[in-house]
Amino acid sequence: MSPAYIFGGLLLGATAGVLSGIIGIGGGILLIPALAYMYGMSQLKAQGTSLAILLLPVGFFAVLPYYRDGQVDIKVAALVAIGFAVGGWFGGTWAQHLPAIVLRRGFAALLVIVAAKLFFTK
Template identity: 45%
Template sequence: MTLEIILLLLLLGLIAGFLSGSVGVGGGVVMVPLAIWFLGYDQYQAQGMSLAVLAVPVTFIAAYTYHSSGHYLDWRYALIIAVAFVVGGYFGSKIAINLNQQVLKKIFGFVLLLVAIKMIFFSSAKA
């Protein structure tokens, strides 16, 4: 592994971590496209790498920062969602590895587009 690759990986992690901590995105939204563009990964490799990074509780510190700053986080809810996320992740990965990579890229992009449209045009603001 060259110094250039190490620096690129550190940059990818810093960008994903910063965006995760600041706006709640990082895994698929940031790491997958960056891994494809800058590391030359295919869609499967990029998704697998993103999941591997998140396998460790890398976002716990960021979540705790929100919680300790007065933005109450119900940890019981998070635990239930996390357990379901593991099950969903298992079945989702089983399906994804059997899809054509071009189809998988289109699905990935479509999901991002739907979320973006919803967030931009149909978000309700809480006071």
């Protein structure tokens, strides 16, 4: 694994963790598109890897069929999960100091941006 590969996974995890802590999202809405674009994964592999990232807190049984079919990248999942945990702690801490309107509008803006990207990308 190259340093860029490792750093990219940790940075993605930290970003998803911060967003999760601040506005309550980060899993599928951020990780799946990011895994597809940053790591060139198919939709299915990005979904399986996203589930593996969230495996301990959420999806042990959901990830098993993806894993059995070879649709999980364990290395990327582990790297992103580490960054996600650290970023989630920071994001959750920062969110306690932000006004509710900022959190709500930030969440809405992110949803619009992600929706537009998904809608207009072939």
